[in-house]
Amino acid sequence: MNTPSPLPDNAQTLVKAYLLNLQHQLCEQFEALDGTGRFIHDEWTRPLGGGGITRVLTLGSVFAKVGVNFSHVFGEQLPATASTLRPELQGYRFDALGVSVVSHPDNPYVPTSHANVRFFMAHKDGAPSVWWFGGGFDLTPYYGFEEDCKHWHQTALLACQPFGSDVYPRFKAWCDRYFYLKHREEARGIGGLFFDDYYEHGFQHAFELMQSIGDHFIKGYAPIVQRRKAMPYGPQQQAFQHYRRGRYVEFNLIYDRGTLFGLQSGGRTESILMSLPPEVSWHYNYQPEAHTEEAKLYSDYLPIRDWIT
Amino acid sequence: MNTPSPLPDNAQTLVKAYLLNLQHQLCEQFEALDGTGRFIHDEWTRPLGGGGITRVLTLGSVFAKVGVNFSHVFGEQLPATASTLRPELQGYRFDALGVSVVSHPDNPYVPTSHANVRFFMAHKDGAPSVWWFGGGFDLTPYYGFEEDCKHWHQTALLACQPFGSDVYPRFKAWCDRYFYLKHREEARGIGGLFFDDYYEHGFQHAFELMQSIGDHFIKGYAPIVQRRKAMPYGPQQQAFQHYRRGRYVEFNLIYDRGTLFGLQSGGRTESILMSLPPEVSWHYNYQPEAHTEEAKLYSDYLPIRDWIT
Numbered sequence: 001m002n003t004p005s006p007l008p009d010n011a012q013t014l015v016k017a018y019l020l021n022l023q024h025q026l027c028e029q030f031e032a033l034d035g036t037g038r039f040i041h042d043e044w045t046r047p048l049g050g051g052g053i054t055r056v057l058t059l060g061s062v063f064a065k066v067g068v069n070f071s072h073v074f075g076e077q078l079p080a081t082a083s084t085l086r087p088e089l090q091g092y093r094f095d096a097l098g099v100s101v102v103s104h105p106d107n108p109y110v111p112t113s114h115a116n117v118r119f120f121m122a123h124k125d126g127a128p129s130v131w132w133f134g135g136g137f138d139l140t141p142y143y144g145f146e147e148d149c150k151h152w153h154q155t156a157l158l159a160c161q162p163f164g165s166d167v168y169p170r171f172k173a174w175c176d177r178y179f180y181l182k183h184r185e186e187a188r189g190i191g192g193l194f195f196d197d198y199y200e201h202g203f204q205h206a207f208e209l210m211q212s213i214g215d216h217f218i219k220g221y222a223p224i225v226q227r228r229k230a231m232p233y234g235p236q237q238q239a240f241q242h243y244r245r246g247r248y249v250e251f252n253l254i255y256d257r258g259t260l261f262g263l264q265s266g267g268r269t270e271s272i273l274m275s276l277p278p279e280v281s282w283h284y285n286y287q288p289e290a291h292t293e294e295a296k297l298y299s300d301y302l303p304i305r306d307w308i309t
Numbered sequence: 310m311n312t313p314s315p316l317p318d319n320a321q322t323l324v325k326a327y328l329l330n331l332q333h334q335l336c337e338q339f340e341a342l343d344g345t346g347r348f349i350h351d352e353w354t355r356p357l358g359g360g361g362i363t364r365v366l367t368l369g370s371v372f373a374k375v376g377v378n379f380s381h382v383f384g385e386q387l388p389a390t391a392s393t394l395r396p397e398l399q400g401y402r403f404d405a406l407g408v409s410v411v412s413h414p415d416n417p418y419v420p421t422s423h424a425n426v427r428f429f430m431a432h433k434d435g436a437p438s439v440w441w442f443g444g445g446f447d448l449t450p451y452y453g454f455e456e457d458c459k460h461w462h463q464t465a466l467l468a469c470q471p472f473g474s475d476v477y478p479r480f481k482a483w484c485d486r487y488f489y490l491k492h493r494e495e496a497r498g499i500g501g502l503f504f505d506d507y508y509e510h511g512f513q514h515a516f517e518l519m520q521s522i523g524d525h526f527i528k529g530y531a532p533i534v535q536r537r538k539a540m541p542y543g544p545q546q547q548a549f550q551h552y553r554r555g556r557y558v559e560f561n562l563i564y565d566r567g568t569l570f571g572l573q574s575g576g577r578t579e580s581i582l583m584s585l586p587p588e589v590s591w592h593y594n595y596q597p598e599a600h601t602e603e604a605k606l607y608s609d610y611l612p613i614r615d616w617i618t
Binding site: 042056058065067182183184242246249250253254263269270272273274276277278279280281282283284285 | 367491492559572589592594
């Protein structure tokens with residue numbers, strides 16, 4: 001592995017300040033989007049080191065549940081999910097800071113959204129510190145709208161553009177690979193951005209990239225919520241939304257690195273699993289009827305596509 | 310690892326005949342318990358070798374969903390979940406045969422039940438064949454009743470007694486360890502029996518033990534269903550049932566060896582995930598009110614107990 005360039009002394013302070021502010025801003029923006037729902041505020045400490053602030057809005061006018069988590073956990077041993085890809089870091093102390101957001105709207109025409117930005121540092125006496133950024137955002141519609149998907153990916157492109165023209169295509173493809181349910185041979189949604197182990201061009205560049213992605217998430221999501229939140233729907237659309245939310249649960253519990261890292265590293269279970277949807281259903285061997293809006297999700301939206309050109 | 314004693318030539322035929330008959334019997338018994346629901350019958354083949362018969366009853370009078378799966382899968386390479394505990398079997402061909410049952414009742418006073426019996430064979434040219442049995446049954450109540458739990462464990466004891474007085478305590482303790490959600494520090498239910506890698510005293514003995522456990526499952530479950538299925542309940546009990554079903558999903562997707570084996574070995578996803586409950590909910594940081602029936606589940610039933618004496 002290449003060793004990233006040295007960190008400035010105040011790196012952790014800078015990242016933490018950004019993340020706490022991002023959490024605050026996102027809560028304000030989600031409250032404004034919702035209209036009536038308000039976030040509760042739960043602080044927690046992790047017995048093995050660190051803690052976090054969990055903010056959850058439930059039973060709002062637009063959102064059934066939104067969670068915006070900040071956490072900073074540290075410890076003497078990197079958990080297995082973080083060190084399988086980097087066996088050379090076994091035995092390193094670590095600091096992991098991040099904000100993650102998941103929104104589960106009531107209206108099935110409003111997509112579920114997820115964003116995450118994170119910073120890792122690993123230290124060992126006598127060895128150079130290792131650090132990297134990761135994160136991204138992705139969208140999970142229940143019913144597809146071309147203009148929403150294009151706007152979402154256009155915003156993703158804008159977030160990446162200042163950092164080089166290769167960044168969006170790289171992170172978009174990474175997102176498509178990451179949010180994929182192998183056992184269903186199906187994408188979780190229409191993707192967006194995903195990156196990890198990022199330390200290119202030094203701390204300042206990498207930190208700015210993470211901030212740009214963190215800041216663009218709500219710019220991608222808010223206009224879609226505004227457009228769809230008042231669309232009339234009935235029990236059929238709601239049943240399909242509950243069924244599709246099952247895929248979200250399957251992904252998060254079987255594959256998601258952040259969820260497994262959190263559970264393995266002794267994180268706070270209720271904060272980690274706040275990403276799970278409020279009401280979910282599984283139906284044996286359900287298939288949408290041909291030529292319906294539900295079938296179009298599978299045929300036109302979930303297959304990996306280029307949404308920009 | 311000790312090598313188990315040699316298999317009779319017709320071992321696989323004998324086990325398969327037992328399992329197919331068990332599946333048939335269980336479907337008849339569940340239909341009788343339900344009254345109106347009928348099982349559908351889906352045969353499937355696994356592209357990499359083998360296949361199965363999935364039987365599912367949905368929207369019955371008593372059961373929201375019951376799945377009774379038979380499968381016989383084989384292949385050139387043991388999947389990772391089966392070989393992590395037995396690294397010496399990497400590169401072995403394998404045969405895996407089993408029946409698994411999960412019932413999700415409508416009435417929250419009727420517990421969810423699960424049973425599984427399975428037979429593994431691993432072969433390599435020039436090496437002796439390796440084989441073992443595994444399985445068990447466990448109960449997941451939403452509301453606790455002492456007499457139900459005692460009857461369940463008494464039936465488990467009866468299943469094991471002919472095979473030695475150490476068998477029930479061993480398999481009971483193994484079940485308590487296995488069906489445990491580490492991230493919740495909570496048992497999935499009140500346990501029962503669990504065993505794996507079992508080849509003691511040769512094929513005949515081990516096969517009879519597996520059959521006894523397979524046959525006793527419904528004797529443990531049916532009287533409990535009869536006693537509870539007509540108990541009146543309201544939205545509060547149903548909401549608690551849906552919430553608790555979330556734990557079932559968490560266990561099966563994060564920990565269950567059978568689920569992960571099935572998904573990793575290219576099994577049929579809909580058959581594997583038929584174990585998931587039909588309607589489920591997650592609520593951030595839910596805690597039952599003190600001194601309620603819901604609180605008693607946590608205080609009196611989920612902590613590991615001796616149910617026999």
